[in-house]
Amino acid sequence: MLLNFSLNKDTFKKEFLYKKPCLFKGVVSKNNFTWNDVNEFYSRADISHINFKLMDGYEVSKEKYVEAYDNLGVIEYRPITAVLYEYLRNGATLVYNRIKNETFVDCISKQIASFAEAHTITGGYAAFSSKSSYKGHWDTRDVYAVQLIGRKRWILKKPNFDFPLYMQQTKYFSDIKEPEEVYMDVILEAGDILYIPRGWWHDPLPLDEETFHLAVATFAPTGFEYMQWLQNTIPDILDCRKNFTDFEHDETMIQNISHQVAEIIKDKKYYESFMMHHMGNHQVPAMLSLDVLGNGKIDQLNEDQKLCLNANLVYLFDDGFVIINGNKLNVDAISLQLIQYLFEHPYSSVADIVSQFNSYPADKIKKLLFQLALENIIGLVT
Numbered sequence: 400m401l402l403n404f405s406l407n408k409d410t411f412k413k414e415f416l417y418k419k420p421c422l423f424k425g426v427v428s429k430n431n432f433t434w435n436d437v438n439e440f441y442s443r444a445d446i447s448h449i450n451f452k453l454m455d456g457y458e459v460s461k462e463k464y465v466e467a468y469d470n471l472g473v474i475e476y477r478p479i480t481a482v483l484y485e486y487l488r489n490g491a492t493l494v495y496n497r498i499k500n501e502t503f504v505d506c507i508s509k510q511i512a513s514f515a516e517a518h519t520i521t522g523g524y525a526a527f528s529s530k531s532s533y534k535g536h537w538d539t540r541d542v543y544a545v546q547l548i549g550r551k552r553w554i555l556k557k558p559n560f561d562f563p564l565y566m567q568q569t570k571y572f573s574d575i576k577e578p579e580e581v582y583m584d585v586i587l588e589a590g591d592i593l594y595i596p597r598g599w600w601h602d603p604l605p606l607d608e609e610t611f612h613l614a615v616a617t618f619a620p621t622g623f624e625y626m627q628w629l630q631n632t633i634p635d636i637l638d639c640r641k642n643f644t645d646f647e648h649d650e651t652m653i654q655n656i657s658h659q660v661a662e663i664i665k666d667k668k669y670y671e672s673f674m675m676h677h678m679g680n681h682q683v684p685a686m687l688s689l690d691v692l693g694n695g696k697i698d699q700l701n702e703d704q705k706l707c708l709n710a711n712l713v714y715l716f717d718d719g720f721v722i723i724n725g726n727k728l729n730v731d732a733i734s735l736q737l738i739q740y741l742f743e744h745p746y747s748s749v750a751d752i753v754s755q756f757n758s759y760p761a762d763k764i765k766k767l768l769f770q771l772a773l774e775n776i777i778g779l780v781t
Contacts, residue, residue: 490530
């Protein structure tokens with residue numbers, strides 16, 4: 400297993416999740432990540448895309464370090480390397496947001512998603528000086544800072560605007576000043592992970608040495624999103640379709656609306672419909688396995704093949720189904736047990752799973768695992 404958290408999920412949820420930062424030392428147990436890996440996936444990125452940024456205390460405009468060229472009749476984009484390197488040599492940070500289809504990064508992101516039980520988006524940050532490219536700020540999502548190369552200093556302060564939503568970024572609240580008191584001042588070393596709940600002030604500072612870290616942002620559903628989704632039910636309330644005239648005339652109607660909306664909000668049926676919608680729209684990145692799953696001559700996985708569940712949350716709905724990677728599955732008892740086992744024991748081998756489910760015929764378990772892999776419910780780990 401790539402990540403080795405020092406706390407189990409239940410303890411982390413109880414003591415830290417959404418409450419306070421948590422430092423995990425030496426979590427990345429196989430830290431063989433190098434600058435060659437960074438260079439490769441930055442080179443594969445679309446430098447013209449909004450997800451690729453050069454930060455120098457502000458976002459540097461792309462026309463300063465990106466140029467267009469004609470590649471056999473197709474307009475493509477490439478970095479003006481001399482300019483890009485000069486910015487980096489003078490203290491800028493190179494940012495690559497929403498990294499995907501990069502095996503090493505996807506593996507880390509999926510394990511953090513499982514640990515946090517939330518959808519994730521991952522960005523990379525490369526720097527080579529002691530210059531801060533960001534001012535002190537809060538984020539509108541929880542972040543797991545994964546230090547992979549070198550070191551970086553993090554200064555954290557308690558929130559004075561609790562649980563900000565995506566539209567409530569620091570830059571829009573100039574009247575809210577950064578606190579003076581420091582809650583945590585820590586230097587992350589390669590292999591460390593720092594959990595930062597949304598709303599906590601932080602300022603990541605390079606230490607005048609080469610450094611690269613991932614910021615894995617997690618997105619669990621919120622009450623705000625539930626209320627947004629519930630707007631779909633409002634037209635079904637008759638009083639909501641009536642015209643307003645004045646408050647005295649409409650007061651009874653408003654009271655009726657508030658009562659009916661309150662009943663809808665606390666109805667488990669609507670909650671589960673919302674969760675179904677939320678989970679159905681989230682996809683977990685999974686590497687294709689063409690040579691195994693696309694090969695008609697293969698109908699069984701090797702016993703040493705390691706597997707992972709392509710889900711960051713397993714929720715059994717009252718109607719007896721689960722949603723995994725956007726797929727709605729009506730599951731029998733054995734399938735549900737397999738899914739739950741893989742969720743709690745990622746990167747188990749086929750042999751391990753067969754051993755754990757020894758009350759069932761081995762061929763039945765292997766056939767079911769192969770079918771779940773074909774349906775993208777479980778992924779094959781290389």
